[in-house]
Each structure stands twice: as C-alpha cells, then as structure tokens.
Amino acid sequence: MRLPSLIALQMLECAARLGSFTRAAAELNVTESAISRQIQALEARLGVRFFERVRQRVVLTADGDRYVREIREELKAIERATKDLASRAGGMDVIELAVVPTFATQWLIPRLASFRAEHPRIVVNIHARPEPFHFAESLFDAAIYFGDRPWEGHPHARLLDEGPSIPVCSPLLLEQARLRERDDLLRQPLLHLASRPDAWPDWFSADDEDIRRKARLGPRYDLFTMVTGAAICGLGVAVLPGMMVHSEMESGQLVALPFQGAREAQDGGAYFVSYREGKPGDDKAQLFADWLLRQCGADAS
Secondary structure, eight states, X not given: OOOOOHHHHHHHHHXXXXXXXXXXXXXXXXXXXXXXXXXXXXHHHHTOOXXXXXXXXXXXXXXXXXXXXXXXXXXHHHXXXXXXXXXXXXXXXXXXXXXXXHHIIIIIGGGHHHHHHHOTTEEEEEEEOOSOOOGGGSSOSEEEEEESSOOTTSOEEEEEEOOOEEEEEOHHHHHHHTOOSGXXXXXXXXXXXXXXXXXXXXXXXXXXXXXXXXXXXXXXXXXXXXXXXXXXXXXXXXXXXXXXXXXXXXXXSOEEOSOOOTTTTSOOOEEEEEEOOOOTTOOHHHHHHHHHHHHHHHHHO
C-alpha cells in the first residue's frame, strides 16, 4: 500500500507527544485545523481512530499508542539521517558515538575541545547508551562502554581502568558527622547507585552478612551524577570510582575519607572503545579512537 505522507506522520507524533492539537500546531508552526485535517485523513485512510478526547486533552487509543510508538523511532532515524546528510553536504564528517552517560559527562566532554582542534571537520554526536548493542543493528559509528572485556568482532581498545572506589562526602558533612573510624559510616546515610547495589556491602565486607545488610540501607539513584550531586549537597556518603570524582575533589566539593575498604585493592572493570570499520578512505572512527588513547595516556602520566 502507498505509505502515508511524512507530514501527516509528523503531525500525528507531535499531537500524541504533547496531548494537544493546539500545542502540536504551535510546535510545527501550522494551524490547529491543519493538524486536525491531516489526522482525520490518516484515520479515514487506515480505518482506525488515533485519539479520544478527555477533557481538554487528546489521548491515544490502544491502536494509536502502538502505531505512534512504532513510527516514533523511525521518524527520529529519518531526522538523524537528514541532519547527518546536511552536515556532510557542508563538508563535515559525522561520528555517531554511543557512550555510557557518566563517562561522557565526567571525562569525555571536558576533553572534546582537543579533538575538535585536531579534526575541525569531524563532528561528534554523543548519545547516552549504557546497554550493549550490535553495530549492524544501529546507526552508531563507535561506542565507549564499561565492562570486563571488549566487544569482539570489531576494532577495539582498552581506554582506562576504573580503579578502586573510595568513600567521599561533602566537607561540611565530614565536619559535622565526625567520621573518625570506618564503622562510623554505617551511622550515616549511604548513597547507592542503582546499577551497583552491592558497592557499599562489598566495600565494607566480603562475608559479614550483618554488615552487608546495614550497608544496603540508604537512598538509590539511577546515575553516577545523581549520586555525586547528592554527596556534594551533604545528603550522605557515596562510594565512587576515584576517576569519576577527581574534579569534584580537586575543587573541594567532595573529600575522600581515609578509610580502606575490604575490596578497595581489587580491580574493577574498565572502559573500552569499539568502532565500526569504515569503507576505504573513511577513517574518522579510527582517528577518534587514536585520539582517545592519547588522552588516556596523558591522564595516566
């Protein structure tokens, strides 16, 4: 069958996302009646109803919800491809980079000006992507990820070892709580990263179940940056990789506590880069990986 127009699909997605024809019209810079006509024509053509009116909002039907969810990713892919093409038309190369969020904000982005200075014709688009994926099923050119081994089947390199985690807190909390011994931490709120629920129990003890139970108490946060922010604000004590809070400790926002954990000396995982092999003459991902390795060497020295 002949596909619906891209304009109609854009209007449908926008109205569904905003729950309003009026706001969709404002975002797309068209009239509300234009939105209504396109969606009505789409409904008549496909033989379904996309929306029900609930008070002052329009709410997707079950068929509408499923359809919009399926086309939304495709519309985003078309948008990305169009922007990529526009960049290339301007003489620019584009790297679509998938990266774990904390590494992006805490390590990569502060250093990207150096890459731009070396390669001013390469644009790096950064996408937060903590979970693994297959390059063949994605639009990404490269990925920076955390793990204990690299992804096989693609060029790759080990960038940085995460190293041991250390307990940190705000200077004010340290002063008020009088943290003199390691076990004093158990009387403070312990801040947890949701994806690493055993970080505190492992730091305290490998086998004492009573201590491990106490060490699991405390608020949980989805991102490293949330845990770091909570620690800076004095909400509790966090145990975090030193490399991820280096700048906060240098600025005095956080202080490292002088207590050794039960597993402090053990190795953690590492950050790796893998990239899709380009066609002959397309070495942008290789250039980016080489730059990353030089940056990591500079950090190590």
